[in-house]
Amino acid sequence: MNRQAQGVVLLLLGGAVLKASVTDMYLRYVKEGLQPFLIAAGVVLVAAAVMTLIYDFRADRGGSDDDHGHDHGGTPHHEPRVGWLLILPVLGLLLVAPPALGSFAAGQAGTALASQEVSDYTALPEGDPAVISVLDYASRAVFDQGRSLGERRVQVTGFIAAGAEGEPILARMILSCCAADGRPIKVGMAGNAPVGLPTDTWVEVTGRYTDRTGTDAVNGERIPFIDVETWVEVPPPRNQYE
Amino acid sequence: MAPVARVRVSAVTADRSTAHRARPGDEIDWTIPAQSGPPEPPRPPRRRLLGGRVGSVEVLAVVLVLLVVFRDPISGAISSPRLQTWTTVFVSVMVQAIPFLVFGVALSAVIAVYVPRSFWAKALPRHPALAVPVASCAGVVLPGCECGSVPIAGSLIRRGVTPAAALAFLLAAPAVNPIVLTATAVAFPNNPEMVVGRGVASLIVAMVMGWLWLRLGRADWIRLPHRPDLDGASKARAFWSAVRHDVTHAGGFLVLGAMAAATINVLVPERWLLTLADNPVLSVLALALLAVLLSICSEADAFVAASLSQFSLTSRLVFLVVGPMVDLKLISMQTGVFGRRFAARFSPATFAVAVLVAVGVGAVIL
Numbered sequence: 001m002n003r004q005a006q007g008v009v010l011l012l013l014g015g016a017v018l019k020a021s022v023t024d025m026y027l028r029y030v031k032e033g034l035q036p037f038l039i040a041a042g043v044v045l046v047a048a049a050v051m052t053l054i055y056d057f058r059a060d061r062g063g064s065d066d067d068h069g070h071d072h073g074g075t076p077h078h079e080p081r082v083g084w085l086l087i088l089p090v091l092g093l094l095l096v097a098p099p100a101l102g103s104f105a106a107g108q109a110g111t112a113l114a115s116q117e118v119s120d121y122t123a124l125p126e127g128d129p130a131v132i133s134v135l136d137y138a139s140r141a142v143f144d145q146g147r148s149l150g151e152r153r154v155q156v157t158g159f160i161a162a163g164a165e166g167e168p169i170l171a172r173m174i175l176s177c178c179a180a181d182g183r184p185i186k187v188g189m190a191g192n193a194p195v196g197l198p199t200d201t202w203v204e205v206t207g208r209y210t211d212r213t214g215t216d217a218v219n220g221e222r223i224p225f226i227d228v229e230t231w232v233e234v235p236p237p238r239n240q241y242e
Numbered sequence: 243m244a245p246v247a248r249v250r251v252s253a254v255t256a257d258r259s260t261a262h263r264a265r266p267g268d269e270i271d272w273t274i275p276a277q278s279g280p281p282e283p284p285r286p287p288r289r290r291l292l293g294g295r296v297g298s299v300e301v302l303a304v305v306l307v308l309l310v311v312f313r314d315p316i317s318g319a320i321s322s323p324r325l326q327t328w329t330t331v332f333v334s335v336m337v338q339a340i341p342f343l344v345f346g347v348a349l350s351a352v353i354a355v356y357v358p359r360s361f362w363a364k365a366l367p368r369h370p371a372l373a374v375p376v377a378s379c380a381g382v383v384l385p386g387c388e389c390g391s392v393p394i395a396g397s398l399i400r401r402g403v404t405p406a407a408a409l410a411f412l413l414a415a416p417a418v419n420p421i422v423l424t425a426t427a428v429a430f431p432n433n434p435e436m437v438v439g440r441g442v443a444s445l446i447v448a449m450v451m452g453w454l455w456l457r458l459g460r461a462d463w464i465r466l467p468h469r470p471d472l473d474g475a476s477k478a479r480a481f482w483s484a485v486r487h488d489v490t491h492a493g494g495f496l497v498l499g500a501m502a503a504a505t506i507n508v509l510v511p512e513r514w515l516l517t518l519a520d521n522p523v524l525s526v527l528a529l530a531l532l533a534v535l536l537s538i539c540s541e542a543d544a545f546v547a548a549s550l551s552q553f554s555l556t557s558r559l560v561f562l563v564v565g566p567m568v569d570l571k572l573i574s575m576q577t578g579v580f581g582r583r584f585a586a587r588f589s590p591a592t593f594a595v596a597v598l599v600a601v602g603v604g605a606v607i608l
Contacts, residue, residue: 005298029334082494104323115548177542179334
């Protein structure tokens with residue numbers, strides 16, 4: 001891999017990172033807070049590529065650079081061949097653009113509620129129904145025994161995944177850093193639960209707390225249920241993780 | 243064939259006489275030395291297609307055009323949920339690591355180009371056994387993840403820092419820094435002793451490994467990729483050359499590591515693991531191994547550890563201590579930056595020391 005090729009690969013990588021970070025695409029892979037760093041890294045990569053190509057171009061023209069670094073003639077270089085692999089993330093970002101983690105990943109891992117326990121639960125937000133996250137609902141239901149939920153109607157948004165017996169459950173992935181550590185929060189649905197929806201469909205569910213719980217087949221943790229009153233299919237939210 | 247630079251390092255500073263001296267007009271070349279074995283006979287010049295008219299750029303262009311043309315079949319081929327999840331995890335490990343990689347590479351280029359060698363002689367204690375703890379603590383203040391600290395450590399060794407100190411820095415920087423410790427505190431709200439345990443155990447491991455290197459390490463295990471002497475080049479040019487080289491090089495190995503981590507992530511279901519949770523010895527070994535295989539960045543591993551709630555706190559502490567020091571992507575990057583002979587010895591030794599120290603610290607404070 002010669003210097004120009006490295007320059008081109010870096011340009012592509014920087015461009016792919018910039019493209020992903022100025023659109024909302026990066027939210028499929030990492031936390032929102034990483035955006036400024038991604039943009040900065042993309043700019044540095046593009047700058048490194050441009051400088052590489054400029055220096056190479058000058059050296060090729062046999063300009064005044066006495067320390068020219070071009071690759072033609074003389075002994076061939078053993079430039080890092082492993083650098084070719086950097087095309088793969090470029091492809092991943094520009095051509096494939098894989099979706100955010102969904103029901104497959106949710107089925108592989110156990111519900112991650114245990115890592116999210118907090119000691120006290122403040123009052124639900126105003127409004128009827130109160131709009132809260134799947135994680136918030138699940139931890140209030142399990143660790144607070146639903147006390148802070150009371151009789152209020154709540155609205156949560158998540159995607160459909162398959163439960164232990166293939167029944168639809170509501171799931172949402174939580175990220176702490178990137179999708180490699182993404183873990184599901186699972187909530188069972190009782191009452192007027194949606195039926196016949198394919199997995200990975202996003203739904204907005206309105207319902208009330210029920211003390212029914214189930215057990216996650218993967219890690220044996222408790223899965224809370226929500227007593228569904230109504231549900232609607234919705235497009236995936238901008239940030240699919242919580 | 244450019245000379246293969248082998249770094250022979252005395253106990254205190256790098257032996258500068260072995261550094262490759264550039265003559266005026268010398269090309270800057272960033273030759274990668276052979277990864278292992280004794281010095282090789284010069285290789286024959288690489289065969290060039292079509293008499294040298296087809297270079298890497300042309301190959302790259304053809305590859306890219308083919309990929310764009312066959313985009314749909316490629317996307318179709320990876321549409322199964324398992325492969326799609328693999329791709330998502332692979333891309334996200336890369337996206338997460340790239341800012342840290344670029345930051346680390348830029349810092350290591352600054353060290354290589356703008357920080358004079360004499361600075362390190364003044365900044366670190368002369369005695370290498372004392373330089374080790376100082377370097378470990380320097381790692382504490384530098385917030386970064388493991389992908390960034392590998393090129394930085396390589397740069398430090400190249401600039402004459404004793405390898406023992408640079409390696410202690412390499413281990414300490416990603417494991418104990420304010421961001422990582424804060425994340426640990428957030429992930430274990432009811433067990434603040436985990437934060438203390440993680441910090442203490444990681445620092446001990448970094449220092450033990452530094453001192454072990456002083457006693458047992460052999461300088462010729464480390465083979466840094468050849469770097470030029472920068473006398474002939476302008477500083478800006480040397481800086482950008484270093485950035486370009488290190489990103490392609492360390493980044494390529496990062497891709498290898500990310501692919502391995504994505505594979506493990508998709509192929510190993512969590513329920514296999516949980517059958518081991520009840521046995522105290524097996525649970526420690528299982529989580530130590532999982533830390534190596536998953537290659538989660540050090541800022542996030544505390545949350546994963548917290549969610550493995552069936553496991554004992556000690557085994558989760560082992561997970562947190564091992565992960566930032568030995569994992570697939572680190573092994574891959576260390577192989578690239580320091581050479582195969584180094585990585586083959588350093589990673590298993592670090593693994594063993596990290597497991598033992600973490601269990602010991604866990605026994606005392608958890």
